[in-house]
Amino acid sequence: MFYRQLDRHIQLRLSVPHFADELFQLTEKNRDYLKRWLPWLDSIKKPEDTRHFIDLQRHRFSKGLALHETIFYRGRIAGVLGYNLLDHANGIGHIGYWMGEEYTGKGIMTRAVKDLVMMGYHYWDLQKVEIRCGVENIRSRAIPERLGFTEEGTLRRVEKFYDQYRDLVVYGLLREDTE
Numbered sequence: 165m166f167y168r169q170l171d172r173h174i175q176l177r178l179s180v181p182h183f184a185d186e187l188f189q190l191t192e193k194n195r196d197y198l199k200r201w202l203p204w205l206d207s208i209k210k211p212e213d214t215r216h217f218i219d220l221q222r223h224r225f226s227k228g229l230a231l232h233e234t235i236f237y238r239g240r241i242a243g244v245l246g247y248n249l250l251d252h253a254n255g256i257g258h259i260g261y262w263m264g265e266e267y268t269g270k271g272i273m274t275r276a277v278k279d280l281v282m283m284g285y286h287y288w289d290l291q292k293v294e295i296r297c298g299v300e301n302i303r304s305r306a307i308p309e310r311l312g313f314t315e316e317g318t319l320r321r322v323e324k325f326y327d328q329y330r331d332l333v334v335y336g337l338l339r340e341d342t343e
Contacts, residue, residue, distance in 0.1 A: 168283075170275050179232040179244065180222070184215035186241045187234065190264045197265040201301050203325045221246070228252065231283075235263065235276050242267040245276050247284065255291035257284040261307075274307050281311070281337060291339050296332040298323070308335035312342070 166178035177183075188211040191198065199205050208214060221232035232246040243263030250257050259280060263273050277295075284290040297304040299318060309315075313335035321329035 168279060170279055173238050174272055174275055175236040176233045176245075176276055176279065177236060178222075178225070179218045179234045179246075181215045181218050183234050183241060184218055185211045187218075187244070188214040190241050190243070194264045194266075198262060201298055201304065202262060203323060206326075231280075233276075233280070235267075235272060237267055237270070237272055242272060245273070245280060247280070250284075250288055250290075252288070255289065257288065257290045257293045259293060259295045261304075268303065274310050277307055278311055281342070285339050285342070293337045295335045296323075297335070299331045299333055305333060305335075308337070311337065313337040314341075 168176045170176065179187075188208070191205070191208055191214065195205060208217070218232070221230060224230035225232065229250055230247055231250070232244065234241055235243045235245060243261065245259065245261035247257045248260040259277060261273055261277060281293050284293055293313075295308045295313060296319070297308070314337070316334045316336045319332050319334060322332055323330045
């Protein structure tokens with residue numbers, strides 16, 4: 165199985181259906197915390213919903229369209245990240261991520277995103293990586309800022325968030341900025 169060991173406590177694994185129950189439990193435990201930032205939580209009501217999502221991501225991975233990884237910290241699932249879209253025509257990878265609240269503040273996601281960026285440059289020859297974050301999501305925004313991404317602007321009302329629309333800040337990192 166695909167995995168990357170970032171240090172003795174952090175491991176990234178290709179998401180597989182076997183992880184669905186534990187990932188669902190993490191989602192359930194953090195539902196109130198995550199609902200402030202993620203619009204899809206109402207569609208995940210049982211472990212089978214998580215399993216279906218993972219199957220969809222594996223299919224997209226097999227077509228070269230995406231990569232979904234599960235983050236393990238000290239042997240437990242802590243969150244997920246991945247390339248939600250690999251735009252091969254333009255050489256751009258679009259990263260998304262989330263983590264259980266109890267795992268935040270440890271540098272786990274920053275390390276995982278840094279590794280994912282380097283994978284994108286190496287394996288898919290990306291020329292740019294992009295991350296979009298809710299304008300008010302300071303913790304999420306801190307990750308691309310720590311990693312040297314450039315704030316490229318704000319897209320107004322581009323994410324449907326339950327009964328309203330949200331603005332997203334766009335961060336970009338060009339390959340030559342990391343070399």
